[in-house]
Amino acid sequence: MIWGDSVKERLLKLQMQALAALEEVQGLEELEAWRVGYLGKKGELSSVLRAMGTLDATERPLVGQIANDVRINLEQAHKKQKEALQMVALQKREAQEKIDITLPGRMQWLGAAHPLHKVIRRIEDIFLGFGFTIAEGPEVELDYYNFEALNLPKDHPARDMQDTFYITEEILMRTHTSPVQARTLQARYPELPIRIIVPGRVYRRDDDDATHSHAFMQIEGLVVDRGVRMSDLKGMLLEFAREMFGQNQEIRLRPSFFPFTEPSAELDILCIYCGGSGCRTCKHTGFIEILGCGMVHPNVLEMQGYDARELSGFAFGMGVERIAMLMYRVEDIRQFYQNDVRLLEQFSTLAR
Amino acid sequence: MKITWNWLLEYVDVSDLTPQEVAQKMTNAGIPVEHMQRLVEGVDQVVVGEVVAVTAHPSADRLRVCTVDVGGNEHLTIVCGAQNVQAGQRVPVALVGATLPGMKIGKSTLRGVISEGMICSVAELGLDPHVFPKEQTTGIFVLPKDAPIGQDINRYLGLDDLVMELELTPNRSDCLSLRGVAYEVAALFERTVHMPMPILQTPTIAPKPLAVQVVTEKCTGYAGQVVDDLELGPSPMWMQMRLVAVGMRPINNLVDITNYVMFEWGQPLHAFDYQAIHEQQIVVRQAQAGEQLITLDGQLRTLSAEMTVIADPMRALGLAGVMGGENSEVTANTTSVVLESALFDPLQTRRTGRVLQLRSEAGLRFEKGLDASVVTAALARAADLMVQYAGGRIASAPVVTGAALQKPTGTKVAVRPARVWQLLGFHIPLDEMLNVCARLQFPAKIEEDRLVIDVPLRRPDIKIEEDMIEEFARLIGYDRIPATMIEGPLTAGKLTKDQHLRRVLSDHLISVGLQEVVTYTFISREDLNRIRVSSEDGWSQSIELLHPLSDEHHILRTTLLPSLLEVAKMNVNRRQLDLRLFELGRVYLPKQLPLTEQPEERLLLAGLLMGRRNPEHPFRSVRTFDFYDAKGLVESVLGRIGAVSKVTFERSTAPFFHPGQSADMYLEGMLCGRVGRLHFNVESAYDLADAFYFEVDVQILAHVAQDELYVAELPRFPGVLRDLALVVDRDLPVANLLQTVREVAGEDLVTISVFDVYTGKGIDAGHKSVALRLFFRSLSRTLTDEEMETTINRVLAHVNSVHGAVLRE
Numbered sequence A: 001m002i003w004g005d006s007v008k009e010r011l012l013k014l015q016m017q018a019l020a021a022l023e024e025v026q027g028l029e030e031l032e033a034w035r036v037g038y039l040g041k042k043g044e045l046s047s048v049l050r051a052m053g054t055l056d057a058t059e060r061p062l063v064g065q066i067a068n069d070v071r072i073n074l075e076q077a078h079k080k081q082k083e084a085l086q087m088v089a090l091q092k093r094e095a096q097e098k099i100d101i102t103l104p105g106r107m108q109w110l111g112a113a114h115p116l117h118k119v120i121r122r123i124e125d126i127f128l129g130f131g132f133t134i135a136e137g138p139e140v141e142l143d144y145y146n147f148e149a150l151n152l153p154k155d156h157p158a159r160d161m162q163d164t165f166y167i168t169e170e171i172l173m174r175t176h177t178s179p180v181q182a183r184t185l186q187a188r189y190p191e192l193p194i195r196i197i198v199p200g201r202v203y204r205r206d207d208d209d210a211t212h213s214h215a216f217m218q219i220e221g222l223v224v225d226r227g228v229r230m231s232d233l234k235g236m237l238l239e240f241a242r243e244m245f246g247q248n249q250e251i252r253l254r255p256s257f258f259p260f261t262e263p264s265a266e267l268d269i270l271c272i273y274c275g276g277s278g279c280r281t282c283k284h285t286g287f288i289e290i291l292g293c294g295m296v297h298p299n300v301l302e303m304q305g306y307d308a309r310e311l312s313g314f315a316f317g318m319g320v321e322r323i324a325m326l327m328y329r330v331e332d333i334r335q336f337y338q339n340d341v342r343l344l345e346q347f348s349t350l351a352r
Numbered sequence B: 001m002k003i004t005w006n007w008l009l010e011y012v013d014v015s016d017l018t019p020q021e022v023a024q025k026m027t028n029a030g031i032p033v034e035h036m037q038r039l040v041e042g043v044d045q046v047v048v049g050e051v052v053a054v055t056a057h058p059s060a061d062r063l064r065v066c067t068v069d070v071g072g073n074e075h076l077t078i079v080c081g082a083q084n085v086q087a088g089q090r091v092p093v094a095l096v097g098a099t100l101p102g103m104k105i106g107k108s109t110l111r112g113v114i115s116e117g118m119i120c121s122v123a124e125l126g127l128d129p130h131v132f133p134k135e136q137t138t139g140i141f142v143l144p145k146d147a148p149i150g151q152d153i154n155r156y157l158g159l160d161d162l163v164m165e166l167e168l169t170p171n172r173s174d175c176l177s178l179r180g181v182a183y184e185v186a187a188l189f190e191r192t193v194h195m196p197m198p199i200l201q202t203p204t205i206a207p208k209p210l211a212v213q214v215v216t217e218k219c220t221g222y223a224g225q226v227v228d229d230l231e232l233g234p235s236p237m238w239m240q241m242r243l244v245a246v247g248m249r250p251i252n253n254l255v256d257i258t259n260y261v262m263f264e265w266g267q268p269l270h271a272f273d274y275q276a277i278h279e280q281q282i283v284v285r286q287a288q289a290g291e292q293l294i295t296l297d298g299q300l301r302t303l304s305a306e307m308t309v310i311a312d313p314m315r316a317l318g319l320a321g322v323m324g325g326e327n328s329e330v331t332a333n334t335t336s337v338v339l340e341s342a343l344f345d346p347l348q349t350r351r352t353g354r355v356l357q358l359r360s361e362a363g364l365r366f367e368k369g370l371d372a373s374v375v376t377a378a379l380a381r382a383a384d385l386m387v388q389y390a391g392g393r394i395a396s397a398p399v400v401t402g403a404a405l406q407k408p409t410g411t412k413v414a415v416r417p418a419r420v421w422q423l424l425g426f427h428i429p430l431d432e433m434l435n436v437c438a439r440l441q442f443p444a445k446i447e448e449d450r451l452v453i454d455v456p457l458r459r460p461d462i463k464i465e466e467d468m469i470e471e472f473a474r475l476i477g478y479d480r481i482p483a484t485m486i487e488g489p490l491t492a493g494k495l496t497k498d499q500h501l502r503r504v505l506s507d508h509l510i511s512v513g514l515q516e517v518v519t520y521t522f523i524s525r526e527d528l529n530r531i532r533v534s535s536e537d538g539w540s541q542s543i544e545l546l547h548p549l550s551d552e553h554h555i556l557r558t559t560l561l562p563s564l565l566e567v568a569k570m571n572v573n574r575r576q577l578d579l580r581l582f583e584l585g586r587v588y589l590p591k592q593l594p595l596t597e598q599p600e601e602r603l604l605l606a607g608l609l610m611g612r613r614n615p616e617h618p619f620r621s622v623r624t625f626d627f628y629d630a631k632g633l634v635e636s637v638l639g640r641i642g643a644v645s646k647v648t649f650e651r652s653t654a655p656f657f658h659p660g661q662s663a664d665m666y667l668e669g670m671l672c673g674r675v676g677r678l679h680f681n682v683e684s685a686y687d688l689a690d691a692f693y694f695e696v697d698v699q700i701l702a703h704v705a706q707d708e709l710y711v712a713e714l715p716r717f718p719g720v721l722r723d724l725a726l727v728v729d730r731d732l733p734v735a736n737l738l739q740t741v742r743e744v745a746g747e748d749l750v751t752i753s754v755f756d757v758y759t760g761k762g763i764d765a766g767h768k769s770v771a772l773r774l775f776f777r778s779l780s781r782t783l784t785d786e787e788m789e790t791t792i793n794r795v796l797a798h799v800n801s802v803h804g805a806v807l808r809e
């Protein structure tokens, strides 16, 4: 018994000694030396265990149990210490790798769509949602489509409204996107309904100034079907105005004249500057005009073979620059064509 | 078109309403009142006075001391500097305490004499001196002898009258007269119109002969009458002031009366000197080609057969509807005139006015077409006014000729009430429609299921059912139209393939940091010269505008390059040096010149790069763009639509490129674009440096853009990398070397990349080392070292025999 007790004592003493040494260990290299010293094949624990062979067979299981416990305790302590030391080493490295996170990131250039195309796409998307398709046409147009097919025969006084760049007597720069109405009616006949939106460039012989440009963009819409009403035009434009200028928008239709619509109207929205209370921009009326519209003139339908006594349609058209000037508060229409990148780059921040 | 409030009130009584109320309603009804303001603001305590006596100023030669009667108990003493002041004149007198535009009048002492007010000139009253005859505007404003002493000048001259400027749409020519506006206002407020009712008179004594012969169909009605015993002089002040208010210059009583009646009735009139008319016979005919006439403005005009003249048997006297002739002008000696009121062809009048560049108030009205029912009324009215205000005597029976003047009647328009409701989208009771007709003074009756409306001649814009529907909506108010949504089958809103592709392309370039621009499509030949395009190049085949606005914008662009260069130049001038621009824009390519059919409009995607490749950062060396950046950008565009492997690059000969750093791109044999560094001379022409340009033809891309995808199976076996550094001739294009490698590398070769190109130490002069990384992988097995050995040897042997390439030591 004394012999057995003595082995047990040696084991417990070894454990105490080893744990105390572990406390003193500095760094992973010393830790490895400690491991070899106590837990290695030639280590202290092994040499104590070699003495076990001399024990009485009845004592062996008990002492073996103790020896095993000591090994597990030491191994666990080693693992814990190793992790702690690894963490210290990692933290040291991390401290060395510390950088100034307030320096800016390494950016790429940000691009942006041109404001006029941003507006066009927004309008296109609104009407795509209404089930429209996008139609396009040539900018170098025939007199027939630009004027005659739109109820503007040669020498019609209203041709003066749109002073025209001619190339030959019959070929001109289109003065509006409306020739696409006539082209679409002609191409689709007799298929119904027609629901199109037409963006594009147009040209007028106007001297360039803050509000006029010899080239600008229009976007117009055309709906033709059985039973199309002026109230539908009003309803659709109300939705449009709210999508573009805010859900509190109100619209107002005022009688006007276009050769290719009858009845015709101008559409006013609540002044975006004063919200309708009246200011200098809206001449204290509370409203600003944004587009022209009306019911398709029967002559326009009949010229392409449609029965204007039974069918009906509406059309509307607006200047993209005007909408963009209102939306983005651009003061001078020429800025859209000047392309100063200090203006254009601002649009890279616009999330819609 | 300008009118005045008080003038309007003469024909329609809306004096219970404010001018603002009337203007608002007119605006909402489609006759927008753009401006409304007093003829002159800020005149107060100015009255009509009579100069009783004028004496010299005791101590100033240039000043006079006037005694002025302003209707009070005492006469005023007023010092006046004007040279034209005379005793007996009636003049505007600003009393002490008066205000004039921009000044206040107090009691003052002028060189020792106390002045109790001021005698005013035209300009001091806030009127434009240029519109008045000279004799009234040099010095003080001399008023007519009958000006009532003591009357407030605002009232006397109508300075407090409101001038209303109407912005008329081209269809509403009826509102080019007070009469037309009165009918409109009457309809809006349910009032009645009171026009003067002149009756054509026939003289009983000493009639003068007048014959009228119309021998052209361009005159559909002609009414003439002789007025004799006229005394030329100024017209009454109220008439002058009304003309001034609406923008006409008072001239003399005869001319003013014709203008006044034109504004009142919308019918232009002309007065010929009766003495000038040979044989007292007026002939309305087409001019002979080359015939000459000196018009009232002193210009010698050469006429064509497409113009109508008023003539006598000997010669032309005036251009019908455009301008009178000098030979028959009313002068100070005129005592007798022929008054003309006629209908001339609108289109021809318009063309004549255009050709001779003569625009006038009369021409404007002839162009729009006139109301045949008032031709004789206007004549009678003018004759009346000449009797009343010019001492005239009606000296001939009216001569009225022309089909249009025989019982002129308007149009009948039939309206289906159901169509009204359908088109507007709401129900209008029949009674309400009839009421609108009554307000417009359009006789209407119900015939079976429709309303038949007699539209009078004064409203030529109303011809069809839809025109009447607009009238109903307009007078009931567009506000009554409800807001509904379109009915009918649902349709899918969608983009075409091309439209979608355009969005993908521009979104891609924006996402890699490019800025979209939009530029004008008109450029100049000079722009093409600047980019070194010569007359042999296709780009020089450009379409020219007939009447350009300026030399900078006279042809349609055939390339986007000049437009982008302009943008770059402007930005560089403003110290913006890092530019990454692109435009998706059309070029216009004629099929033949001069143009006989529409040109081809091709959509190009073009871009310009210059300056730094990336934003700067302390831990990145930032370099400027080079050719490979530009080419890489183009390849990324092609890659984005699955077309990069289908494109080949060949050295470009485009004149605007650096010949050593530019490439043309071919897609299935078609030239589809180009990329390169700009030619030094092009850069110099725009004060730029190191700029790179690319353009691709979007239509060609659309043919090859990939719009379907089935994923490739993922490989199950590992791949093998082999690097080869080959020494080849320095001028050998690497693309050729790669092609040669591919010929023998076998089907397991997946990619080749070039990771280094080296010249210099260790490489013989005239050679370069090209380092290739070949990646092999089989779909069916793991490749063995032995297999790879064989393949690489085969590659080396082949490149050696084709290019003389050897492995770098």
Ligand SMILES: [Zn+2]
Residues within 6 Å of the ligand: A271, A272, A273, A274, A275, A276, A277, A278, A279, A280, A281, A282, A283, A284, A286, A287
């Ligand atoms: Zn406002």
